[in-house]
Every structure is written in structure tokens, then in C-alpha cells.
Amino acid sequence: MPYATGEIPFSGDYVKNQFEKRGTVTKVRIEANQHDFVSIRWDDDGSDLPLTPAKEFTLISRKAQPN
Numbered sequence: 737m738p739y740a741t742g743e744i745p746f747s748g749d750y751v752k753n754q755f756e757k758r759g760t761v762t763k764v765r766i767e768a769n770q771h772d773f774v775s776i777r778w779d780d781d782g783s784d785l786p787l788t789p790a791k792e793f794t795l796i797s798r799k800a801q802p803n
Contacts, residue, residue, distance in 0.1 A: 737790060739795045740791055740792070741795050745772050745774050745795075746761065746798060748760065748798065749761040751774075751794060751796055753793055753794075758779050759785070760776065761776060762775045762777045772789070773787040775788070776788070776793070
């Protein structure tokens, strides 16, 4: 499943969770059952969130992705 806003996750995306906590995607894993998981490095403390379903996040911005 993509982000809550429908986009497919990419490493480097800037996202927020339901509590408005913001961070950068450091890792993406797409499973065979079409579930997307992301790891996030939070802005406020620099720690990485373990792989979590992407649908729990909203995309804020992203760098241009290579073709």
C-alpha cells in the first residue's frame, strides 16, 4: 500500500505521520502482497523508525526521481 495520500514511497521522501511528526524516508521495502514499508529518520532526534507500513504517513515533498 502506498502512502495515505496515494504516492508510492521512495527513499529520500519527506513525510509526516498522523501526529505531524516529520522525517525522511531512509529505507523502502515492497512486499509481494503489495504492502509498502518504510523506515523514517525523524527530524527531532535523528533516530530511525523500524520498518512501518507506508500508509501511516503522508508525503510532504520529494526530490525528483531518476527515470
